Amino acid sequence: MWDWNYTLSFIPELLGALKITISATFVGFFLACLLGLPLTMARRSRCKPLSLVTAGIIEFIRSTPLLAQVYFIFYVFPNYGLSLSPFAAGVIALGIHYATYLSEVYRGGIEAIPKGQWEAARALNFSKSRTWIKIILPQAIPPILPVMGNYLIGMFKETPLLSAITLVEILQVAKITGAQSFRYLEPITIVGILFLVLSYISSIGVQRLETKLNRR
Amino acid sequence: MKLNITKPIIKYRNISKSFGSLRVLNDLSLDIAPNEKVALIGPSGSGKTTLGRLLMTLERPDAGTIEVDGEMLWHKEVNDQLMAADEKHLHRIRSKIGMIFQQFNLFPHMNVLRNVTEAPIHVLGLSKEEAKEHAVAMLKKVGLGERMEHYPSQLSGGQQQRVAIARALVMKPKVMVFDEVTSALDPELVGEVLAVIKEIASEGEMTMLLVTHEMDFAREVADRILFMDGGAILEQGPPEQIFGNSQNPRTRDF
Ligand SMILES: Nc1ncnc2c1ncn2[C@@H]1O[C@H](COP(=O)(O)OP(=O)(O)OP(=O)(O)O)[C@@H](O)[C@H]1O
Ligand SMILES: [Mg+2]
Numbered sequence: 123m124w125d126w127n128y129t130l131s132f133i134p135e136l137l138g139a140l141k142i143t144i145s146a147t148f149v150g151f152f153l154a155c156l157l158g159l160p161l162t163m164a165r166r167s168r169c170k171p172l173s174l175v176t177a178g179i180i181e182f183i184r185s186t187p188l189l190a191q192v193y194f195i196f197y198v199f200p201n202y203g204l205s206l207s208p209f210a211a212g213v214i215a216l217g218i219h220y221a222t223y224l225s226e227v228y229r230g231g232i233e234a235i236p237k238g239q240w241e242a243a244r245a246l247n248f249s250k251s252r253t254w255i256k257i258i259l260p261q262a263i264p265p266i267l268p269v270m271g272n273y274l275i276g277m278f279k280e281t282p283l284l285s286a287i288t289l290v291e292i293l294q295v296a297k298i299t300g301a302q303s304f305r306y307l308e309p310i311t312i313v314g315i316l317f318l319v320l321s322y323i324s325s326i327g328v329q330r331l332e333t334k335l336n337r338r
Numbered sequence: 339m340k341l342n343i344t345k346p347i348i349k350y351r352n353i354s355k356s357f358g359s360l361r362v363l364n365d366l367s368l369d370i371a372p373n374e375k376v377a378l379i380g381p382s383g384s385g386k387t388t389l390g391r392l393l394m395t396l397e398r399p400d401a402g403t404i405e406v407d408g409e410m411l412w413h414k415e416v417n418d419q420l421m422a423a424d425e426k427h428l429h430r431i432r433s434k435i436g437m438i439f440q441q442f443n444l445f446p447h448m449n450v451l452r453n454v455t456e457a458p459i460h461v462l463g464l465s466k467e468e469a470k471e472h473a474v475a476m477l478k479k480v481g482l483g484e485r486m487e488h489y490p491s492q493l494s495g496g497q498q499q500r501v502a503i504a505r506a507l508v509m510k511p512k513v514m515v516f517d518e519v520t521s522a523l524d525p526e527l528v529g530e531v532l533a534v535i536k537e538i539a540s541e542g543e544m545t546m547l548l549v550t551h552e553m554d555f556a557r558e559v560a561d562r563i564l565f566m567d568g569g570a571i572l573e574q575g576p577p578e579q580i581f582g583n584s585q586n587p588r589t590r591d592f
Pocket of ligand 2: 386387388549
């Protein structure tokens with residue numbers, strides 16, 4: 123049933139593609155973390171119109187399929203002079219999509235800080251930036267790290283979507299390999315195992331982090 | 339000690355403040371002399387906390403002015419015109435004021451020592467060594483010399499409040515607002531906090547605005563008692579007068 127020689131023959135190529143999958147995940151997540159910040163700030167702005175428009179944008183991005191956004195960036199942007207490689211288009215789409223989730227996570231973390239912390243900071247005459255850096259963020263970030271970790275894992279599992287814009291990530295490689303040799307069992311199974319193992323290890327990491335944070 | 343009321347350090351002038359349609363302070367004026375200890379008493383919702391928070395710049399007045407040590411707090415005088423003060427101005431005047439809160443508001447992610455050194459280092463620009471020296475001295479003074487490595491969650495309420503007092507005092511404010519600083523404490527912990535405040539008060543060199551329900555404490559520490567109701571000062575005078583034979587039936591009831 124299972125052909126080990128065949129399996130060994132495509133493993134190197136698969137591991138090469140795994141690099142692409144993992145870098146797409148990390149670059150996309152890095153973008154999402156960055157883009158989430160201005161979204162949070164705009165959402166929390168005292169300027170009502172800005173806050174409402176941002177809430178609208180966030181809602182729109184969250185409730186349309188990621189695949190549609192990926193297509194849009196890859197196939198529609200070139201019409202306006204912006205042609206992107208599959209990798210670039212993919213990570214931008216992932217980054218924007220997940221930024222909307224992360225911005226809400228940030229917002230939750232910040233709003234969980236009691237008003238008294240802001241007031242104590244003001245009473246001690248901390249500047250705005252010092253208040254953020256020394257008082258608010260050190261309290262807001264640790265509790266949201268596990269949630270962010272779970273989004274990282276979620277994003278990793280969504281990367282095969284990028285094969286739709288010809289990015290050669292692992293599932294795509296598995297599919298091509300299968301099509302060439304008419305044997306799908308081994309490549310697809312191995313991809314499944316790779317996803318399982320990596321997600322599982324990461325989620326154990328997240329759990330560890332969570333217990334560590336809860337102990338404090 | 340002689341109080342110089344002709345040269346007040348704090349001047350509230352015709353202050354009004356509303357939250358939505360609720361008028362909390364109503365054209366209130368008040369002078370406080372340098373080093374004077376003023377106790378604010380009155381029923382719940384009468385505006386006592388708000389009066390203190392305006393001074394700490396935690397709330398902005400709707401109308402009226404507040405002067406601190408000869409300068410407008412919320413305003414700047416530009417060509418004889420009052421303009422809303424910018425953050426730079428507020429920052430400068432705010433350095434003269436400190437406040438202790440009902441809920442302590444210590445920074446939970448810092449140990450006791452860092453709670454007390456953080457502002458001197460990052461706001462006053464002291465070196466770490468200097469800040470630590472001051473903090474240690476102040477923590478000893480409030481009886482917490484042995485607890486400097488502890489985190490706030492490892493302390494009793496009374497200890498936390500004493501840390502908060504040390505944290506405010508190392509900033510060397512001229513005026514301190516104490517907003518019902520013992521009302522979140524278990525009864526057996528009230529005494530240790532009041533004792534610390536009494537000690538600071540007895541040293542003289544500090545103007546204090548004390549919002550309190552502890553009448554014995556007010557009588558003992560305050561030079562003057564203000565009775566507030568409905569956003570105004572109904573009656574004021576030395577403790578003997580207010581607690582002895584108040585003219586005002588509402589004060590007497592209270
Ligand atoms: N930020 C706010 N928003 C809305 N209403 C407020 C706010 N702060 C205070 N109030 C209301 O203003 C009124 C006066 O409040 P304040 O806290 O000054 O009273 P207080 O005299 O300190 O009362 P207490 O003895 O209960 O502490 C209260 O009715 C309170 O509910
Ligand atoms: Mg109050």
